[in-house]
Amino acid sequence: xxxxxxxxxxxxxxxxxxxxxxxxxxxxxxxxxxxxxxxxxxxxxxxxxxxxxxxxxxxxxxxxxxxxxxxxxxxxxxxxxxxxxxxxxxxxxxxxxxxxxxxxxxxxxxxxxxxxxxxxxxxxxxxxxxxxxxxxxxxxxxxxxxxxxxx
Amino acid sequence: xxxxxxxxxxxxxxxxxxxxxxxxxxxxxxxxxxxxxxxxxxxxxxxxxxxxxxxxxxxxxxxxxxxxxxxxxxxxxxxxxxxxxxxxxxxxxxxxxxxxxxxxxxxxxxxxxxxxxxxxxxxxxxxxxxxxxxxxxxxxxxxxxxxxxxxxxxxxxxxxxxxxxxxxxxxxxxxxxxxxxxxxxxxxxxxxxxxxxxxxxxxxxxxxxxxxxxxxxxxxxxxxxxxxxxxxxxxxxxxxxxxxxxxxxxxxxxxxxxxxxxxxxxxxxxxxxxxxxxxxxxxxxxxxxxxxxxxxxxxxxxxxxxxxxxxxxxxxxxxxxxxxxxxxxxxxxxxxxxxxxxxxxxxxxxxxxxxxxxxxxxxxxxxxxxxxxxxxxxxxxxxxxxxxxxxxxxxxxxxxxxxxxxxxxxxxxxxxxxxxxxxxxxxxxxxxxxxxxxxxxxxxxxxxxxxxxxxxxxxxxxxxxxxxxxxxxxxxxxxxxxxxxxxxxxxxxxxxxxxxxxxxxxxxxxxxxxxxx
Numbered sequence: 308x309x310x311x312x313x314x315x316x317x318x319x320x321x322x323x324x325x326x327x328x329x330x331x332x333x334x335x336x337x338x339x340x341x342x343x344x345x346x347x348x349x350x351x352x353x354x355x356x357x358x359x360x361x362x363x364x365x366x367x368x369x370x371x372x373x374x375x376x377x378x379x380x381x382x383x384x385x386x387x388x389x390x391x392x393x394x395x396x397x398x399x400x401x402x403x404x405x406x407x408x409x410x411x412x413x414x415x416x417x418x419x420x421x422x423x424x425x426x427x428x429x430x431x432x433x434x435x436x437x438x439x440x441x442x443x444x445x446x447x448x449x450x451x452x453x454x455x456x457x458x
Numbered sequence: 459x460x461x462x463x464x465x466x467x468x469x470x471x472x473x474x475x476x477x478x479x480x481x482x483x484x485x486x487x488x489x490x491x492x493x494x495x496x497x498x499x500x501x502x503x504x505x506x507x508x509x510x511x512x513x514x515x516x517x518x519x520x521x522x523x524x525x526x527x528x529x530x531x532x533x534x535x536x537x538x539x540x541x542x543x544x545x546x547x548x549x550x551x552x553x554x555x556x557x558x559x560x561x562x563x564x565x566x567x568x569x570x571x572x573x574x575x576x577x578x579x580x581x582x583x584x585x586x587x588x589x590x591x592x593x594x595x596x597x598x599x600x601x602x603x604x605x606x607x608x609x610x611x612x613x614x615x616x617x618x619x620x621x622x623x624x625x626x627x628x629x630x631x632x633x634x635x636x637x638x639x640x641x642x643x644x645x646x647x648x649x650x651x652x653x654x655x656x657x658x659x660x661x662x663x664x665x666x667x668x669x670x671x672x673x674x675x676x677x678x679x680x681x682x683x684x685x686x687x688x689x690x691x692x693x694x695x696x697x698x699x700x701x702x703x704x705x706x707x708x709x710x711x712x713x714x715x716x717x718x719x720x721x722x723x724x725x726x727x728x729x730x731x732x733x734x735x736x737x738x739x740x741x742x743x744x745x746x747x748x749x750x751x752x753x754x755x756x757x758x759x760x761x762x763x764x765x766x767x768x769x770x771x772x773x774x775x776x777x778x779x780x781x782x783x784x785x786x787x788x789x790x791x792x793x794x795x796x797x798x799x800x801x802x803x804x805x806x807x808x809x810x811x812x813x814x815x816x817x818x819x820x821x822x823x824x825x826x827x828x829x830x831x832x833x834x835x836x837x838x839x840x841x842x843x844x845x846x847x848x849x850x851x852x853x854x855x856x857x858x859x860x861x862x863x864x865x866x867x868x869x870x871x872x873x874x875x876x877x878x879x880x881x882x883x884x885x886x887x888x889x890x891x892x893x894x895x896x897x898x899x900x901x902x903x904x905x906x907x908x909x910x911x912x913x914x915x916x917x918x919x920x921x922x923x924x925x926x927x928x929x930x931x932x933x934x935x936x937x938x939x940x941x942x943x944x945x946x947x948x949x950x951x952x953x954x955x956x957x958x959x960x961x962x963x964x965x966x967x968x969x970x971x972x973x974x975x
Contacts, residue, residue, distance in 0.1 A: 328675065328718055328758075331740030336682075336721060363741075370742040370899075371723030373682050389644025390839055390886065391875045394802030395830065422726060422843075422893060424683050425647040426469050427875070428499040428800060428807025437685075441472035 310348070316341060317349045321356035330357060331367055335374055344375040380417040382455055384408075384448060385434045388420045391427035400431045403445035416452065459489045462530065463506040463515065465569065466492035467654050468686040469647065475503040477523040485527060494655015496569035497809030498556055500830075506551055506569075507533045515570075517551040518542060556806060556825065561787060563795045564772045565648075565811045568655040573690050576697040579658040585703060587774030591666045592709060599670040600626055603773060606781035607793030612638055612729075612766030613841065613870040614946075615792075615859045618773075621763060624753040625671040628761040633673040635763040636738065636756075637664055637770050639680040639687070640722050640729040643842025645873030648797040649767035651809055653680065653687035656771070657694035658703075661717060663770030665704060666777055667763050668715045676704075676715065677757070679734050681722040691719055726897035730945045731764040733899060744899045745945040766871070768797055789815030792858035800826045802839075802875035819853035822876055833878035837962065839886075841870025843893050844950035846957030847883060866960075868953065883962035888916040890954040894947060905948025908939045912955065922967050929966075932959075 320337045324330040334357065338349050345368055354364045368374045386392075386401050401420060408416055426432040429441030435451040464479040465471075482505070483490045498504060501519035507530065509516040518529040522544070529545040531537035539547040548554055562568070572578040579585070591599045604619030625633060637660060641649040653660060664676040680688050695717050699705045706714040720738055727733045728743040735757050737743040756762025772794065776784045785793045792814035798821055800807045805827035812821075822828070822838055829835055837847045840857075846867040848855065855865045862869045877886075891912030898905045912935055919928045936952035943949040959966060963973040 328677070329720070329738050329740040332720065332723060332737065336723070357740075366742050367740065370744075371725050373722075373724035387644075388889075390843060390889070391645040391801040391873075393886070393889070394875055394877045394881065421683070421724075422897070423642055423644040423646075425641060425650040426472050427645045427647055427802065427873070428804065429469055429472055429502070430802070432472065439468055439472040441469065 313342065313346070314348060314352055317352045318356060321353050325356060331359070331364065335368060339374060343379045344377055346376075378414075380414050382416045382436055382452060383419065383434075384416065384452065385419040385421045385424075386443070386448075387422065387424050387426075387430065387432045389423040389427065391423075392430035392432055395430045397431040400443060400445060400448075404448050407445060407449060460487055460530075460534065461489050461491055461508055463491050463493045465495040465502065465504065466573070466686065466690075467495035467502075467651060468684070469499050469651075470495050470502040470504070471686065473502040474522055478503045478505060478521050478526050481523040481526040482530065485530070488530070491572050492574070493570065494568050494573055494651060495809075496551060496557060497565070497651065498554070498806070499808035500806050501546070501548070504548070504551075505529060505533070509533065509535070509550075511535055512550050514550045514552060517548040517554070519546045519548055521545045556808075559825070560811050561795050561813050562811050563775055563784065563787065564659075564768055565652065565656070565797055565809065566775075567659070568651060568809070571656055573655055573657055574693055574697070576658060576694075576701045576703070579656075583778070584658050584774070585662060587777035588662050588665050588669075588703070591669050591777045596626060596670050596672060599666060599777065602777060602781050603670070606776040606784040607788070607791070608769065608772055608776060608784065609792070609859070610766055611768035611772070611797070611871065613868070615869070618765060618769055621753050621765070622667065622670050624751070625761040625763050628754050630761050633671050633761045634757040635664055635667040635671065635673045635676045636734070636765070637676070637678040637767055638729065638731065638734055638764055639678055639684075639767045640734055641684070641767070641871070642681060642726040642729045643844075643871055643873055645801040645839065645875035646799050646842060646871045647801070648799050648809055648872065650684050650687050652767055652771050653684070654690045657690045658698060659771040659774060660691070660767055661694055661698050661704060663773040664717060665708065665715050666773050667765065667770060669709055671761070671763060673763070674714055674716065676717045677720055677738055678717065679720050679722060679728070679738055681728075682724055688719070688721055695719060725899075727899040727947055730947060732945070734764065735762065742899070744901045745947075746901075747944055787813040789813070789856065789858050790860055792860065796857065796869070796872045798857070798872045798874055800874050800876070803829045803831055803878050804876040805830050814858045815856045817854050817856050818848060818874070821857070821874055822853060826874075826876065829876060829878040831878045831880075833880065835876055836879040836881055837877045837883060839875040839877070839954065840873070841868045842873050843890060844868075844946060844953055845870050845873070846953045847886065847961060848957070849961040852961075867957065868950070883958040883965040884916065884920050887955045887958040888913055888920070890951055891916060894951040898947060902942070902944040902948060904939045904942035905944070905951070908935055908943075908948060909951060911935060912939075912951070916955075919966055925967060929959075929968075
């Protein structure tokens, strides 16, 4: 079923950016910022407003890691696996956190592995619900997740 | 009112600077200014105040929300330096030995200037480069940059002035200047720190470039992993526009210059210039063959300058002070200063600006203080994920583009990632291929498929089944990737792999004598 209010919002967003130089990425970011993910129906609307084919828009959505095509989890942990963080134990940290999160429902907490958050002198680095942390340990990650879980 | 400076830099925030700022802001008589970071990242959160006794800023390191008030009292002299409750009193920050031995040119204002204040930028010498550039003809501005010897700081080291000359000389109805702020290499964060701590410097460099080549539009492509930088730039662009530094009449009546901020979407490859331009146009970030080079046919097919953040941020000083002063720093054909980033397993990690020619050993041991773990240094990866692993006994190499290339490595963007003796270089070589497989744009086969086969081949070498045959295969694969890839991603992924094989053969189950020593 098409959610007409969402379609209208996406159309408004796309129209607001349409006159910019290279508007597609800014539009997709704005849609994801608003809804948390990009639905197939959003792709249709964006393609229509920007006069692109659906294949063009889908191709861009699927190329970039940031764009989600399903609703986001309740909590998101991203741990850096870049070389600088590996030099201070990132691989072990990722394994420990993965172990701890095993068995949790997929829409509850998602663990993403990323390459470099630009915090390379204070690794292992990661983000919990969008906030950047340095010198992480698995205990700290667990604490941060618990803190973020509070209503 | 005591002015207290608390970094808003992402690294400082990752260590708790926001909580410190909140605690201090709630204190009567305290006015908190969020600056960038000085670059002494292992000391963050590092809080500074204007000391009435020293007539300079004094600092306290390792501040937390709990000890912030004690730290403040120590800094003002209201409490003895021994009672910081866990923080460390540093004295006058400018005189700190770690900073005093650096040559801060591009990053001179970092951690000092208020990145939200256009006035503060002007007060600390900002906009003088643009003002002087606007008194010169565009050609003269280009020649000033040529004379400075400035080369691209993104890693390739191409002479900046020559690139600008090409863009200016290519006939077109419209030209563009683009700042490549897609700083995706692990171990690099200087672009981020500059954008967060001194964003007007990038805007000024961009505007000077625009004047030099007759471009009315400047674009900044920042990676999405840098939300603090995006916020700082957004604020700076608005302030610069309000002050008339950019906007419809920036270069004189009817001669406008607009800056457009664009945010990437989590694709490492978009740091490659043709991929970045595709992304700016709203397409998949796939690289394309060169020629034509972007200087001739770039954004929307128009002549386009694509320069790294630090390249553009060096330009205001070159114009303001003249090219000779900048060219006086450095060694050989590597002129000026390089902003190094000390990262990984290093005791004193952070941002180090120095003239080219400093040795890797000075950086890692003297400035970096060795490893954070306290164990011996075994390998140092220089130049990001596509850079080679330098063994500890080769750290006397001077850090210039030429000396590094001659030694079989590359300087790249100046990222220096330190590893202690627990590192397994076979695993790191495998990771280089894994990273390439994950981040390849997929356009060319050597990179897309070669990296995948590289992972598998290194796995077989590690398992030791038919090691000699697989080693020959891996070397052959590396050659194919180097020669057949469209861009530096596939072309340079073999560098960390081959350097690991050459200098650390024992990690692959080979005798030491199998290496290239």
